[in-house]
Amino acid sequence: MSVRLRPLNVLVPDKMGKLQVIEKKFEFGLRVFYNLFRLLPLIYSDGWLTLLLTAVTIAASVGNEIVNYKTGVIPGKFYVALLEKNENQFWHIFWVASLCYVGLCLLIALMNFFSWCLYIQQRKNLVQCLHKIYYRNNFYYQLNGVDDQGIDNPDQRITQDADKLTKLLGTSIIPTVLLSPFIISYYGVKVWNTSGGWGFGMIVGYFLIGVIINRILIGPITPWAARVEKAEGDFRYKHVSVRVNAEESTFYKSAQFEHHFSDLSFNALFKRLFTFMCWRFPSQFFQSFFDYYGACMSYILQLFPLFVFHMYDNLDATKLTQQISNNAFFFIYLINCFTRLTDLAMNIAELGGYIMRVSEFVDNGKLYQCGVENDGFRDSSVSEDNKTSGDENLIEAENLSFGPPTNSNIRIIENLSFKLPRHKTLLITGDSGIGKTSLMRVMAEMWPHDGNLTKHFEKSDAYFLPQRPYFPVGRLSLKQQLLFPAEEGLLNSEIDDDIIGLLQELKLGHLLTIVGNLNDSVDFEWQETLSPGEQQRLCFARMLLANPTVAFLDESTCNVDEGIENYMYGMLKKRSITFISVGHRNSLRSHHNFELRIPSPTSFLFHEIYNNKF
Numbered sequence: 285m286s287v288r289l290r291p292l293n294v295l296v297p298d299k300m301g302k303l304q305v306i307e308k309k310f311e312f313g314l315r316v317f318y319n320l321f322r323l324l325p326l327i328y329s330d331g332w333l334t335l336l337l338t339a340v341t342i343a344a345s346v347g348n349e350i351v352n353y354k355t356g357v358i359p360g361k362f363y364v365a366l367l368e369k370n371e372n373q374f375w376h377i378f379w380v381a382s383l384c385y386v387g388l389c390l391l392i393a394l395m396n397f398f399s400w401c402l403y404i405q406q407r408k409n410l411v412q413c414l415h416k417i418y419y420r421n422n423f424y425y426q427l428n429g430v431d432d433q434g435i436d437n438p439d440q441r442i443t444q445d446a447d448k449l450t451k452l453l454g455t456s457i458i459p460t461v462l463l464s465p466f467i468i469s470y471y472g473v474k475v476w477n478t479s480g481g482w483g484f485g486m487i488v489g490y491f492l493i494g495v496i497i498n499r500i501l502i503g504p505i506t507p508w509a510a511r512v513e514k515a516e517g518d519f520r521y522k523h524v525s526v527r528v529n530a531e532e533s534t535f536y537k538s539a540q541f542e543h544h545f546s547d548l549s550f551n552a553l554f555k556r557l558f559t560f561m562c563w564r565f566p567s568q569f570f571q572s573f574f575d576y577y578g579a580c581m582s583y584i585l586q587l588f589p590l591f592v593f594h595m596y597d598n599l600d601a602t603k604l605t606q607q608i609s610n611n612a613f614f615f616i617y618l619i620n621c622f623t624r625l626t627d628l629a630m631n632i633a634e635l636g637g638y639i640m641r642v643s644e645f646v647d648n649g650k651l652y653q654c655g656v657e658n659d660g661f662r663d664s665s666v667s668e669d670n671k672t673s674g675d676e677n678l679i680e681a682e683n684l685s686f687g688p689p690t691n692s693n694i695r696i697i698e699n700l701s702f703k704l705p706r707h708k709t710l711l712i713t714g715d716s717g718i719g720k721t722s723l724m725r726v727m728a729e730m731w732p733h734d735g736n737l738t739k740h741f742e743k744s745d746a747y748f749l750p751q752r753p754y755f756p757v758g759r760l761s762l763k764q765q766l767l768f769p770a771e772e773g774l775l776n777s778e779i780d781d782d783i784i785g786l787l788q789e790l791k792l793g794h795l796l797t798i799v800g801n802l803n804d805s806v807d808f809e810w811q812e813t814l815s816p817g818e819q820q821r822l823c824f825a826r827m828l829l830a831n832p833t834v835a836f837l838d839e840s841t842c843n844v845d846e847g848i849e850n851y852m853y854g855m856l857k858k859r860s861i862t863f864i865s866v867g868h869r870n871s872l873r874s875h876h877n878f879e880l881r882i883p884s885p886t887s888f889l890f891h892e893i894y895n896n897k898f
């Protein structure tokens with residue numbers, strides 16, 4: 285029974301023979317578009333609303349183009365009115381022009397508004413899908429606690445990469461790409477009618493040259509965008525870890541160390557940002573050149589109707605001026621439409637980096653879920669086969685062997701066998717690092733194992749209290765913390781008296797004074813504020829409120845004095861909760877019926893404790 289992800293990083297030995305992870309290289313190519321195509325169902329996962337926003341954005345862009353066309357021919361009309369000294373016509377054009385420009389500005393604002401709505405809706409869809417993948421079957425534990433398989437900074441991918449991806453897509457790429465074929469067709473016909481196939485061909489040729497040069501120049505931008513994102517994630521993670529461990533770090537007097545490594549982390553980011561900017565430089569130059577030279581091209585192309593085809597020989601000076609002004613507008617608009625596409629190249633290259641990082645996360649998530657489903661390694665503390673009740677034993681282990689999921693060659697425990705009778709309690713002891721917590725992980729089915737492990741209790745009846753207390757951030761109320769992870773019951777005030785009684789029993793009554801009201805959100809983070817002993821007792825209260833049948837306690841009383849420890853175990857016995865504890869203290873023995881001593885990975889001592897208080 286094992287869950288393995290496909291290795292994506294390459295392990296190669298360095299000069300000293302030590303294995304090193306070589307960073308993956310994301311190439312810009314067809315794969316980027318293929319992956320984008322595969323991400324679209326996630327980005328449009330809510331169906332009609334995002335599609336509707338896309339349609340409205342496109343509609344606003346079309347309206348913008350139509351009004352833009354109207355304003356484009358206005359200068360020519362002004363020329364005619366001015367050259368003919370026709371004041372009435374001038375004022376008429378003035379009012380029409382003013383109206384057109386007001387409409388144009390309104391449409392531009394609407395276009396921006398809708399494209400931003402599209403972006404945030406797409407982001408919402410994508411993030412919700414990524415959350416589903418992240419939290420399903422404990423994939424987040426696999427990435428952050430077991431084996432990241434090269435998925436660096438998964439949080440960065442969900443927060444930053446998904447944001448940048450949808451922002452580029454919604455506000456820039458979708459409106460331009462979807463609209464371009466229509467604009468190109470419309471202005472293409474206009475240009476063809478004005479300057480014939482030559483003029484049109486020259487503009488298309490100009491565009492094709494741009495595409496080829498861009499393809500060469502943007503190649504490195506995709507991998508560098510991905511590398512910058514990784515460094516951004518590492519840098520942010522460094523600061524988050526300093527923030528979370530500020531007190532420990534201060535006790536160690538490690539400000540200088542943290543300063544140094546924060547600088548180092550930023551320097552790594554800085555180098556990548558600089559290289560990224562260097563790769564953008566030629567693309568930027570070419571993009572600007574292509575844009576500005578396009579304006580010049582619009583006049584060069586006038587040579588076809590004027591000198592080659594002699595189409596305007598019979599026009600007087602005024603009409604010729606208007607014609608040239610209109611031609612310039614059609615030419616420049618078609619060129620501008622093509623240049624908008626080539627300008628997108630840099631955005632698309634950057635987008636490529638985000639697409640590759642997000643799709644890699646999605647692919648690994650799917651692969652993991654497949655592995656979980658195929659291997660029967662589920663998000664469950666008790667597998668279906670184990671739900672036999674009425675057995676005389678609570679837990680049976682037979683030739684149980686396991687090691688870290690990252691390395692199948694290492695065995696932490698080998699051939700462990702024991703039977704814990706129902707309603708009896710067990711203490712697991714052994715040297716530090718021998719594998720006690722790992723055995724808990726196996727019992728909770730967070731780690732795979734070989735051999736047989738049968739548990740005669742329901743999944744919902746078991747409660748695992750981890751070694752390190754955990755209080756979710758968000759300045760949650762005391763009641764929210766105590767009912768975590770359950771959401772129901774928060775509005776039920778009938779349990780408030782139980783909670784208050786429990787807190788007082790555990791000598792945590794002073795917390796009620798600090799928070800004022802059980803339901804009020806607090807202005808501090810619990811993990812940063814409570815002492816380790818208080819944290820342990822609050823987690824213990826949380827467990828008692830959950831009222832399990834079987835409790836797995838991993839050094840859950842190591843930060844409290846023996847008096848409180850006795851009291852805590854007494855509370856368990858009073859509630860008839862069977863418990864399996866991990867711990868080092870001798871005093872713990874008196875609370876348990878059996879002891880499983882692990883002197884070495886291959887030898888075990890399972891015996892009854894006779895001189896306990898039972």
Ligand SMILES: Nc1ncnc2c1ncn2[C@@H]1O[C@H](COP(=O)(O)OP(=O)(O)OP(=O)(O)O)[C@@H](O)[C@H]1O
Pocket residue numbers: 429430688689690696714715716717718719720721722723
């Ligand atoms: N995710 C992991 N990947 C690889 N090795 C791991 C992982 N987690 C734990 N180990 C290793 O497994 C061994 C057993 O660790 P475990 O935490 O189970 O020890 P323990 O007996 O609970 O120790 P302690 O009494 O100090 O809490 C240790 O050598 C540890 O380094």
